[in-house]
Amino acid sequence: MEENKVKVVLGVIGADCHAVGNRILEYAIAEAGLEVVNLGVLVPQTEFVNAAIETDAKAILVASLYGHGEIDCRGLRALCEEAGIADILLYVGGNLVVGKTDFTAVEQKFTAMGYDRVYAPGTLPDQVIADLKGDLKQRGLLCE
């Protein structure tokens, strides 16, 4: 039943228009049995939050490829809290900062911003999907 599928919001944040990975993630997540609300590229924070509320999504998957991730991603958790979806899963991945940086430091920075999972460049969709299913099951939102 389509209606019973868990929904996740997907999009590329800020002024970023990298579309290829977004298309592939949409395809792979849908193939894995989840419903993808794909907002595409150039997505402001408020649009992620509004889409999550409107569709009752259980996770927001944010991508940033162009290096402004640090500025663009800050404050999304607070916006979710204000909007009454404080507990929603927040994932982020891509090339999150300008320049080649030690990923541990990047992960710490984004975890401190309130993201549940932070992905390094080159992560394949399979890993994100496995984590997503695991986290949703742990929260009782997805059956075995």
Added chain:
Amino acid sequence: MELRNKRWSEQEFYAMREEVLQQWPTGREVDFGEAVKYHESIPAKRHFAKRLVKAKKNGETLTQPRAGVALIQEHINLLNFLSQEGEADLLPTTIDSYTRQNQYKEAQNGIDESRRAGRSLLNGFPAVNHGVEGVRKVVESVNAPLQVRHGTPDARLLTEITLAGGFTAYEGGGISYNIPYAKNVSLEKTILDWQYCDRLVGLYAEHGVEINREPFGPLTGTLVPPSVSHAVAIIEGMLAAEQGVKNITLGYGQCGNLIQDVAAIKALEQLADEYFRENGYPDCVLTTVFHQWMGGFPQDEAKAFAVISWGAAAAALAKATKVIVKTPHEALGIPTKEANAQGLKTTKQLINMLRDQMFPITKDVEDEIAIIKAETRCLLNKVFELGQGDCAIGAVRAFQAGVLDVPFAPSKYNLNKILPARDNQGAVRLFDTGNLPFTPDIIDFHQQKMAERGKAEGRNPSFQMVIDDIYAISHGRLVGRPR
């Protein structure tokens, strides 16, 4: 204003100009007459157009990086490093992504945060915020031809400021900076906005200041078949020429199969000469740019250097006038200046080693040139037909109908129906030709090529094959064979 491929009247241009220069306070610094005088003081060796013409004549392939940071002095240091340490022949100024979306307040915030953090938080140089004065500091502090490189659907103010600031080359176009760079902006609007930019370049030309224009060749940079990008490049070139642009560089992004890549540059030169001549622009000087692989890169730097080298070899053997260089940090985001210089030096070494070698135009190359030309003609003929002879109107209608269709583009004005994949030798073909107006012979050719690969891999061509091809180079090969 109604869209058509016709040179704007003075009245049309100046009416719009008044509005454009008010979009941000720095617009007030622009004074056309003074800017023309400023250009006259720029020494010939920093003229982009002149350098390209010389290179074409001498059979050189010039190297050019991408680079840009938030603050003026840091940007100057970066460019000088790439020129001195990286031996770059031509220099860029890559514009940050907020400016590309006309978000000048966000760009200002990025400048302020970069000052506080002591490092660039922007992925490029916010030229509109720095204004004519800031841009001239850059122009006066580097000793090589400078080009603006960006991805801005509405670049009118950016063009005004950077050209008044002394830049001698400018990338972009109404299609190539819309379809891969925007989501919701109509093609009518971006083509009109770029006619404004081209008309401004035309005005400079009429005052004796030659500025090079370059449509963005690679589009989405992801398995774009040569005929699709060639059709767009030739249309944008003609749109620019109609507005009075005299020096144009047409581009192509490396696909990875050497025969296809060499053939693509040859076909682009031949087709462009023909279409420009037949459509009333015989005096336009045309050169070519080859973009090293624009898709996903290996994270391992040694492997990335192999991808860079292969692009350098293809550019040199195809005798492109210039090559846009990648860096060993490509898979991880924006490179350090050292990594950028390494990519440049790798490329220059290859180019120097190959400059006296001719790639033979064998039967394979000839056949590939013929197929690219036949496909491009199908697309362009249909564009002119849809526009009743007008390629601006035709381009808008062609995208609506999927006659022009760019794989993996974010724009909703792109049909997204075609699907590219590699054939068994790694050349980019179409697994689904969508609504492209190809002849039955050409459609058969693509189907045969895909079937041949499917047979070799023991699987039917499918979307999985497309995905495998997108990840293939970052995983160590050209063709995405089943894992």
